[in-house]
Every structure is written in C-alpha cells, then in structure tokens.
Amino acid sequence: MTTNTPAVDVQTTQPKAPRENYLNCTTSFKSWALTLDHKRIGLMYLIGTSLAFLAGGVFALLVRLHLWEPEGMLFSNPTYNQIFTLHGAFMVFLFVIPAIPGSLGNIVMPLMVGAKDVALPKLNLLSFYLWVIGAVMAVAAIVMGGFDTGWTFYAPYSLYTDQAVVTIGLAIFVLGFSSIFTGLNFIVTVHKLRAPGMTWFRMPLFVWAIYATAILQVLATPVLGITVLLVAFERLYNVGIFDPRLGGDPVLFEHFFWFYSHPAVYIMVLPAFGIISELVTVHSRKPLFGYKLIAFSSIAIAIISFLVWGHHMFTSGQSTYAMFAFSFLTFFVAIPTAIKEFSWVATVWKGSVALNSPMLYTLAFLIIFAIGGLTGVILGALNVDLHLHDTYFVVAHFHYVMMGSIALAFFAGLHHWWPKMFGIMYNEFQAKIACALIFIGFNATFLPQFVMGSRGMPRRYATYVPEYADYHKASTIGAMILGTGVALMVFYLVASLFIRKKAKQNQWGGVTLDWMCPTPPPHLNFDEEPQVVHEVYDYTTLDYETLQRDCD
Amino acid sequence: MSHDDHHGVMIPAPGPEFVAHEVAHHFSTPVQEFQAGKLGFWLFLATEILLFGGLFAAYFYFHEVFPETFRVGGQQLDWRLGALNTSVLLLSSWTMAMGVRSAQTSQKSKTMIYLVLTVLGALGFMVIKFIEYSAKNEHGLIVFSELFSGYDEVTGQVAWFKDYHGVMKDVAHGHMFFAIYLTMTAIHGLHVIIGAIAIIYVLYGTSKGRYHAGYYLPVDLAGLYWHLVDLIWIFLFPLLYLVP
Numbered sequence A: 001m002t003t004n005t006p007a008v009d010v011q012t013t014q015p016k017a018p019r020e021n022y023l024n025c026t027t028s029f030k031s032w033a034l035t036l037d038h039k040r041i042g043l044m045y046l047i048g049t050s051l052a053f054l055a056g057g058v059f060a061l062l063v064r065l066h067l068w069e070p071e072g073m074l075f076s077n078p079t080y081n082q083i084f085t086l087h088g089a090f091m092v093f094l095f096v097i098p099a100i101p102g103s104l105g106n107i108v109m110p111l112m113v114g115a116k117d118v119a120l121p122k123l124n125l126l127s128f129y130l131w132v133i134g135a136v137m138a139v140a141a142i143v144m145g146g147f148d149t150g151w152t153f154y155a156p157y158s159l160y161t162d163q164a165v166v167t168i169g170l171a172i173f174v175l176g177f178s179s180i181f182t183g184l185n186f187i188v189t190v191h192k193l194r195a196p197g198m199t200w201f202r203m204p205l206f207v208w209a210i211y212a213t214a215i216l217q218v219l220a221t222p223v224l225g226i227t228v229l230l231v232a233f234e235r236l237y238n239v240g241i242f243d244p245r246l247g248g249d250p251v252l253f254e255h256f257f258w259f260y261s262h263p264a265v266y267i268m269v270l271p272a273f274g275i276i277s278e279l280v281t282v283h284s285r286k287p288l289f290g291y292k293l294i295a296f297s298s299i300a301i302a303i304i305s306f307l308v309w310g311h312h313m314f315t316s317g318q319s320t321y322a323m324f325a326f327s328f329l330t331f332f333v334a335i336p337t338a339i340k341e342f343s344w345v346a347t348v349w350k351g352s353v354a355l356n357s358p359m360l361y362t363l364a365f366l367i368i369f370a371i372g373g374l375t376g377v378i379l380g381a382l383n384v385d386l387h388l389h390d391t392y393f394v395v396a397h398f399h400y401v402m403m404g405s406i407a408l409a410f411f412a413g414l415h416h417w418w419p420k421m422f423g424i425m426y427n428e429f430q431a432k433i434a435c436a437l438i439f440i441g442f443n444a445t446f447l448p449q450f451v452m453g454s455r456g457m458p459r460r461y462a463t464y465v466p467e468y469a470d471y472h473k474a475s476t477i478g479a480m481i482l483g484t485g486v487a488l489m490v491f492y493l494v495a496s497l498f499i500r501k502k503a504k505q506n507q508w509g510g511v512t513l514d515w516m517c518p519t520p521p522p523h524l525n526f527d528e529e530p531q532v533v534h535e536v537y538d539y540t541t542l543d544y545e546t547l548q549r550d551c552d
Numbered sequence B: 001m002s003h004d005d006h007h008g009v010m011i012p013a014p015g016p017e018f019v020a021h022e023v024a025h026h027f028s029t030p031v032q033e034f035q036a037g038k039l040g041f042w043l044f045l046a047t048e049i050l051l052f053g054g055l056f057a058a059y060f061y062f063h064e065v066f067p068e069t070f071r072v073g074g075q076q077l078d079w080r081l082g083a084l085n086t087s088v089l090l091l092s093s094w095t096m097a098m099g100v101r102s103a104q105t106s107q108k109s110k111t112m113i114y115l116v117l118t119v120l121g122a123l124g125f126m127v128i129k130f131i132e133y134s135a136k137n138e139h140g141l142i143v144f145s146e147l148f149s150g151y152d153e154v155t156g157q158v159a160w161f162k163d164y165h166g167v168m169k170d171v172a173h174g175h176m177f178f179a180i181y182l183t184m185t186a187i188h189g190l191h192v193i194i195g196a197i198a199i200i201y202v203l204y205g206t207s208k209g210r211y212h213a214g215y216y217l218p219v220d221l222a223g224l225y226w227h228l229v230d231l232i233w234i235f236l237f238p239l240l241y242l243v244p
C-alpha cells in the first residue's frame, strides 16, 4: 500500500516522470534476488528457462549437423549419445516443464484472478531457487563427464553406465520439487485469492489451464521424484528394485517413469492450450467458442492422462490385456483435445481477426498441433505402434507437440504479454518474419522425420544407412532455418528493451483483468481491489481509449 | 480473531506475553491467510504420500514376486521393537495434538511442555531405530560400512549383504527384503528428523510468544506433518514386521 502512494504524488507534480511499477519500484540487486513479487520471480524464470532453451537448441543443432552424413559428421558415437541426451534433458526438465507456468503463469495468472500476489510468495521464490539449483546440478553433471542414457533414464542401462547419472538424477529430483511447489502455490492461489466477483466460470481459460496443470504437477511429480531417487540409490547401494542381476525388474522402472511422464506431457501442453485459448479470443475480438467445454476438457485431460502411461511400453513386455486397455484409453484423450482444437478454430471463424505477431504464432500453433495431435492417435493404435515404436515417426510426433505446439504457444504468449510485462513493443515486422521462418523451418525439420520414421529409421542412432540421407539432409536444413528464426526472435526481443518503443496501455484489446491493471503493473498489481461484474471475454466492455493511450 | 469459534471453547484473548500477528500484505483477512496455508500444506502432504506410494508399490510388487524372501526376511525383524516404536509415535502424535490445542487456546507453557514431549518421542523413535539397525549390522543383513561398496560380479552378491548366519540362504535374492526395508525406513527416518526440526522451530516461536488463539498456523502445520510421519509408520510397521 505504502509503495503506491508516492507514485501518485510524483505523477501529479511531475507529469513526465514514469509511474512507479514493479520494475522500477526498487532497484538493488537484493530487491531482485530476494523478491517475493510474482512478476519479478516470473521474469527471473523467463530468463532462466530461455537460457536453458537456447542451450537445448544448440544441442539440437549439433545433433542435426552430426546427422548430415550417414557416418556422422561431428562426434564419436558415445559423444553423440551424450549430446542428444543433453538436448532432451535440458529441453524437457529445464525448459518445457517449468517455462510456461514459471514465467507467464507466474506473471499473468495472479493478475488474471485479480490477486496482489500468489498465495505463498516465499514458496514461489523457493521454487525458483530450486530450479536454479537443479540447473546448476545439471551443468555439474556435464562437467563430471556427462550422461548418455537419453532423457528417459531407462534401466538397466542407466544403472550400469559409468557416467554422472546420480548427479543428473538428483538434479531432476530437485527440479521436480520446484515444479511441485509451483503447482501447489497456483492451486491455493486460484482457490483462495480470486477477486470479489471472480467466480470459477469467470476465470480466463489460461487460469483454468494453469490450474489443471498444477493438479498434475502436484499429483504426478512425486512419483518421478521417487523413481529418479531409486535409480540413484541403485547406483549408490544396489537396492536391486530395477536391476535384473539382483532380482529386480527394469520394466517396473518404465511403469514408474511413464506414470509420471505421460501426465508430464500434459503438464507441458496444458499451459500452452491456455495461452492459445486467450490469444484466439483477444486477437479475434470475439468471445471464446465453447468456454465451458474448454475448461472442462482441461480437467478431463488431466484425469485421463493418469490412465494411459502404458502406451509408451507396447514393446516392453506388458500383458496383452493391459496393452488393449492402454491403447483404448489413449484414444479417449483425443476427445477433449479435439474439442479444444475445434473450439479455437470456431472462435477465429467470423471474428474480427487482427494478424498481429502473437496471432500469427497462434495460427502456426493451430496447424502444427493438429498434425501433432493426429499423429498421436496413430501412435496410440496398438498394432501401428508396434511398427512405429522407437522410430523417427515418434520423434517427429512429440516434437510437433513439444516444440511445434508448446514452444510456439510459449512464443505466442511471450509476444502477447511482452508489452504488458515491460510496457514496450518489439518490432512487429521482424516478429512476423521470425514467425514465418520458425513455421517453415519447423515443418521442414520434422515432416521428413515422419516419412523416414514410417520407413524404419530408428531414433537415437548416431549413424544410419545411406537410403535415409536425403531425409536427414532436409531435416538438418530445416533445423538451420528454425534456428535462424529463433535467433532473430531473441534479437528483436532483446533489442526492444534498448529501443524502448512505448506500448499501449491495452496493446491488443484484452478484456481480462490482466489488461485492466496499469501497464506495466505496479508492485501490488491493482491500484484498488478489482470488482468483477462482467462475464469473461465480454468485448462490449472494452474501453477503446486504453488501446490508443500510451502506457505509463 | 479466532478460527475456532465453532468449537465452542472459551479462548482467552492473547495477553501481554504474546506478540500480535500481522497478516501478510497480499491477504485481505487472517482467515484467508489461515485457509491458504492449510490448503497448501494439505497438498504438500498429498505429494509426500505419493512419494511413499512409489515405495509401497515396489514393496507390494516384490512381495508378490518373492513371497518367501519377504516371509523369512520379515521374521528377522524384531516385532517387539517395531511395536514399541509404533506406540512411541502414537503417543507423540497425541502430545503433538495436545500441543496444537494448547496453542489454539493461548496456553503458552502447556504448549511448550507438549512440544518438548513430542520432540522427546521423535528422539526415542530414532534411538530404537538405531538399535534395530545395529542388530541388522551385526547379523550381516545390512552391513553399513560396506553400504556403498557395490556388487560382486563373481558371487552375484551385493557387498552390504553378508548374511553371517545364513538365515536367508534358502530364499531367492535375500538382500531384496532388506534393501526395501532400509530404503523405506531410512526415508521415513529422514521425515522423523525433519518433523522434529519443524517442531523445535515452532517450540522456539512459542517461547517468543508468537503463537496464540489469533495465530497458531505454524504449530498447526508442524502438527499435521508430524501426524503424517506417524501415519506412514502405521503402514510400514505391519507391512515390514507382521505380514507373512
């Protein structure tokens, strides 16, 4: 409260001085390092996870470059194993899982429900530092000789290889608790800190998505925690649970691992769905088609996702009946997912669509996710999967979801809320070019992988027979285009921080609470506690003056 | 402001020996703050149960696969010491509950006494656990000095499992029972220690007069955690010591 009062005085006496906001209210290093402000913690997450993404991206480019030649161009086979493992582990555990909840979720979700902060700000800061500790341990594992197990750490290989598996295992345990605490915090925030009048069905869909994600984070991640811990124990004192030499069962590891890691797919993708739900309505300036359907489909996905883990193990030795059930249940996930896709398309339909760069990223998402989702149904079919298991078809499918859908949705959200976070705009023209490059490069990278996968190219191989050379070359060229697009995006986003072109108070014309508070938001978000009286996405309430007015 | 009006007890107003509590800046009311803390902690307890859930799943799976190993292995544990530890934890759960109750009713010295008793319970549990571990060490069922010495490819035995008296020689993979016993009880023991530290922390806060009818959330949460530690042991005890 006290922090806001002087700001008003300053504004009335010296009109030119910038209004006090969360970025400039305090400036010392300590005020950032020990901040309890969800927006500052979100920004630190944004920087951290973006660095992890860039590191993971460099590993990906190295993998693609290596595969330019059938015999492999850059590395020895063991080194190649380490590089693709690093790519997977960095991308999954340091970027895709924490990125959207940690950064955009942290910054935007409390604004959207009209809260002053998340419910447990100290726990929020702890989550961030656990992420940092996990990241440092992951880097330490590289320094200690690396790890070559793939991001899945399958036993028994992960028990026998002479590499830094214990360190990276404990890193993932710590990262898991970072994720659990974030989820726990968000559940409590949504339950307890909604502004007066913010009923459950007036919550923006990004909040619903973050809420469903949080449930999964809390319920699934502990199982991963105990699993990686047991792998570490196996290596430290030969528990024997996963070690077939000692009577253990490696398939049990796979059950444990996928019991977490299938829901984890939705921990990653649900926040992306949430971003897309927001963006299609704002940039089409039209209420969302099927609001309740989308909200409930998030919860349905969260529930069903706990029942399908066996579809990763069709060739691992399960009973035929179990495989039948897992395959059948997998098709069920397609229903709520398709409901979302159709609702988004129906929202754009006859809307007043503005092709701003966030909307371009959104449209790219809609196309790519349709492909990623449908190929998932193909892989869920038991008989087809037996043929496609462990081929590049699987690699292409999950990259269409992880990179093409989730990372693109993250970019879309970043472009959408960038003016909100900083009060400045990036170069729209460059943003559109980057989006086109990323879209073209992405498809050029992974479409050939569907083809070569269906023709039998196995995943994770350091070398391959020359018949696949053309596909691999096309894929590598695509990856270069994709990399260029991402590099351009990083460039203009960073440049915008120096050029400082002022954004509008309400850059895109949103009507959710995140656009009702000042831009950039003050330390306590709202000048006075918001009262919610309108239904969500009611564009008749849009104040056009805020679209014209420069932000404070 | 008290959260306990509906229990119909007389709650003395916090006197001069207590520190008034200030609601954190982002909450509107103390009730909201209290409920947020409680909900968050219950969710945390759920994750703890799921963490142990993985271990219980492993236990049940290998109990199915090697029933003889688990039968004979279970006989090597002293059920009387296990039962004694169960009573110690149950008693300490009661003293903890009484401690929370005393904090809710602003009875500072009573709270202190009950919390000290609970910490003593935790200590007692760890001492008895230590006696049990030493016995296993003596019989070569868990040789702690060789815990991290690895696996012998030739004999096919793990270094820490020597079985001096050959009690497990007739069953398959005799070390498996003790591996699971050690993992489960060690992780549980770690929780006992963390719980004791949490109680000592609120004990310190109580001595400073921070907790009273108007604000006792940390005592309440430490209590919940302690009951969870107790609850997990109530499952561990029959599974490891009694199930044939």
Ligand SMILES: [Cu+2]
Residues within 6 Å of the ligand: A261, A262, A265, A308, A309, A311, A312
């Ligand atoms: Cu799956």
